Amino acid sequence: MLELRALHKRMGARCLADGLSLKVDAGETVALLGASGSGKSTLLRMVAGLEPLDAGQVLFAGEDVTRQPxxxxxxxLIFQDFALFPHLDVQENVCFGLVEQGWPKRLARTEAQAMLATVGLHGLEHRRVWTLSGGEQQRVALARALVTRPRLMLLDEPFSALDAELRSAMQDEFRQRLADAGIPALLVTHDPAEAARMAGRVVRLEGGRMRPV
Amino acid sequence: MLRTRLTPAALALLPLAFLGLMAVGPVLRLFAEGAGQPSANLWADDYLRWRLLWSVLQAAASCLAALLAGLPVAWVLARFDFPGRALVLRLLMLPFVMPPLVAGIGVLALVGPHGLTGVDLQDTPWLLLYGNLFYNLPLVVRAALDGFAQVPQSRLAAARTLGAGPWRAFWRVELPTARPWILPALCLVFLYCFSGFGIALLLGGQRYATVEVEIYSLVAYELNLADAALLAYATMTISALTALAYALAERRLAQPLRFEPVARTRAASLWSRLAVAAALGLLFFCGGAPLLAVLGRALLAGRAGWVVLLEPDTVAALWNTTRFTLMALGAVAVLGVAHALAARRSLLMRALGFLPFVVSSVCVAFGLLLLYPAYTASLGLLVASYAFLAYPFVTKNLLSAFDAVPAHLAEAARTLGASPARTFWRVSWPLAREGFARGMAFAAATAVGEFAVTLFLSRPEWTTLTTLIYQHLGRPGSANLDAAMVLAAGLMVLALAAFLVIDRPARATRGGEHA
Known part of the structure; x- marks a missing residue:
């Protein structure tokens, strides 16, 4: 599904990717472990198209998407602090991507409500996002991502802002929902236990290269 | 990758062209004027040297006074909760939107000849310092308050557990944390006091007039362009250095809050209540009393004084003030937004945004007079000058608002399928819109109270409220003084209305981030 071919990326003196290659198969979740500053978040941003590559190719389903915005x-992409839009309510946050895909607003709202019900947030549609608990905010972020039916899910330490109990519950929930939707995922984390719990395969990013764990 | 380079460059063209025509051209012309004629040696001429030295001295003294009074007031407002605190914070904005003429008249009504307090500070430097504090104490308080709100609770707690008492913790933790907010504010105070015109014209008198007033006198009354250009040159050099210091000091701001700030405590003890009362008293003395004095003197003027509001001259002046302001605001919105967008990733454009603050209004008007002699009484040039003086407020406020929008929100929008333009429209702009409104409010207040440029470039039939007030002040007799007070009260209400209409109370968009 996703194939990274010989990615190169330098930031100043630091080498974040040095001929890095990786494959993620359909329906597979791969966890990317690495120390702070190892470049794992940058790698995710490169895959998302938010960070330009120095060299290399990003392919999805055989198509070269390297130059695609x-x-x-x-x-x-689900961010560490969820990146919910503070000027929009819960439902508007979830509708955001559908509106961008050209869905009529009414249909988008219905779809968003259904997705919010699926992730257990029924009744919170019109709440401001900052009034939600950490777990609820994370579910909104998940609903916002899933409702657009993405081809790939990129998770940037999405559980690090949660307390331990909620973290393991949300990890199970995410794993289940990704499996249900059949979406391949690339998870970035510095926690080996989280990597083992969430992913079918774990790789480590060291010195700009992938090493199997 | 996220942003093409072309769009900001294209957006920069409009403000750059405008700045070229309205600032760079006139300033170069001003220098040419100074270079082309025999003039006094600034350092050999005692009179001119004293003017320049006094301008620096009064600005420095104002900085010191605003700092000494502002720090304790800001600390009290940052650490204590009391009924009406939110209102006090909102009222802190009030002096910023008051025309200098109103502030100056307010100080005169309070401590000038025949002032309401019975104290006459005429022909002393205190009058000018009071006028300076009217504007600049709230500025320092606001900035220091923002700084003190950035002190993490944990950092203060760590200092206390390591043996620092409250006083030592203030010096070693709170003040250093707030310093990045306080230093730029002090640069602004210096800049405003040094290059201010209206306040200095009204309160400086002959003896304590600043260099700006001297330039105006040299041009308007003595036609001594060479000396005026020389002084303008020295003024702009000092202003530019101050603005540079400001730009350097301000660069470290606008980092999003990522910690628990120190919580405010209710002012319950006698000590804390006294502190709150003292802080509010000081703020009232500097910011509130002059405005109330204007209202008081206007009310005392009685029916005979209020008749001035119905005079054809006043109606015409009100109409002129309104239409010039509205016309300028149209240009301000376009220029302000274009400049802010172009400056988001360009340090040079950021610095250029300060240019209208650096070049004083008197110097601009003087330069325009020299550069475009055929257009000196044209409406276009007058409105363009208003826009030039007012649009940086939009740029500055909008830019700060853009800086405060976390970058990953735009990135999240992109990964959800929004193009750069759609991301701007649906995420960046809604989050920064309040900054735009605030900038427009300041711009409106600036245009309503504009004085210096109007004196230089206006036609007699284009008298605005500010120039009409000045005319009344210049005429003898208590009836004229009463008329000036009533008009000043009217101008005060107009500036306030312009501010309130545009800067409606903000709807909170992020729960914890609104102190």
Whole structure:
């Protein structure tokens, strides 16, 4: 599905990707482990199209998407702090991507409501996002990503802002929902236990290269 | 990759062309005027040297006074909760939108000849310092308040557990944390006091007039363009250095809050209540009393004084003020937004945004007079000058608002399928819109209270409220003074209305981030 071919990326003196290659198969979740500053978040941003590559190719389903802007790739990225839009309510946040895909607003709202019900947020549609708990905010982020039916899910340490109990519950929930939707995923984390719990395969990013764990 | 380079460059063309025509051209012309004629040696001429030295001295003294008074007031407002605190914070904005003429008249009504307090500070430097504090104490308080709100609770707690008492913790933790907010504010105070015109004209008198007033006198009354150009040259050099210091000091701001700030405590103890009362008293003395004095003197003027509002001259002046302001605001919105967008990723454009603050209004008007002699009484040039002085407020406020929008929100929008233009329209702009409104409010207040440029470039039939007030002040007799007070009260209400209409109370968009 996703194939990264010989990616190169330098930022100043630091080498973040040095001929890095990786494959993620259909329906597979791959966890990317690495120390702070190892470049794992930058790698995710390169895959999403938010960060330019120095060299290399990003392919999805055989198509070269390296030069595609992020909005054309249909890869959803879930951020560490969820990046919910503070000027929009819960439902408007979830509708955001559908509106961008050209859905009529009424249909988008119906679809968003259904997705919110699926992730257990029924009744919170018109709440401001900052009034939600950490777990609820994360579910909104998940609903916002899933509702657009992305081809690939990119998760940038999405559980690090949660407390331990909620973290393991959300990890199980994410794993289940990704499996249900059959979406391949690339998860970035620095926690080996989280990587093992969430992913079918774990790789480590060291010195700009992938090493199997 | 996220943003093409072309769009900001294209957006920069409009403000760059405007700045070229309205600032760079006139300033170069001003220098040419100074170079082309025999003039006094600034350092050999005692009179001119004293003017320049006094301008620097009064600005420095104002900085010191605003700092000494502002720090404790800001600390009290940052650490204590009390009924009406939100209102006090909102009222802190009030002096910024008051025309200098109103502030100057307010100080005169309070501590000038025949002032309401019975104290006459005429022909002393205190009058000018009071006028300076009217504007600049709230500025320092606002900035220091923002700074003190950035002190993380944990950092203060760590200092206390490591043995620092409240006083030591203030010096070693709170003040250093707030310093990045306080230093730029002090640069602004210096800049405003040094290059201010209206306040200095009204409160400086002959003896304590600043260099700006001297330039105006040299041009308007003595036609001594060479000395005026020389002074303008020295003024702009000092202003430019101050603005540079400001730009350097301000660069570290606008980092999003990522910690728990120190919580405010209710002012319950006697000590804390006294502190709050003292802080509010000081703010009232500097910011509120002059405005109330204007209202008081206007009310005391009685029916005979209020008749001035119905005079044809006043109606015409009100109409002129309104239409010039509205015309200028149209240009301000376009220029302000274009400049802010172009400056989001360009340090040079950011710095150029300060140009209208650096070049004083008197110097601009003087330069325009020299550069475009055929257009000196044209409506287009007058409105363009208003726009030039007012649009940086939009740029500055909008830019700060853009800076405060976390970058990953735009990135999230992109990964959800929004193009750069759609991302701007659906995410960046709604989050920064309040900054735009605030900038427009300041711009409107600036245009309503504009004085210096109007004196230089206006035609007699284009008298605005500010120039009409100045005319009344210049005429003898208590009836004229009463008329000036009533008009000043009217101008005060107009500036306030312009501000309130545009800058409606903001709808909170991020729960915890609104102090």
């Amino acid at each position: 992020p909005e054309k790739r249909r890869f959803a």
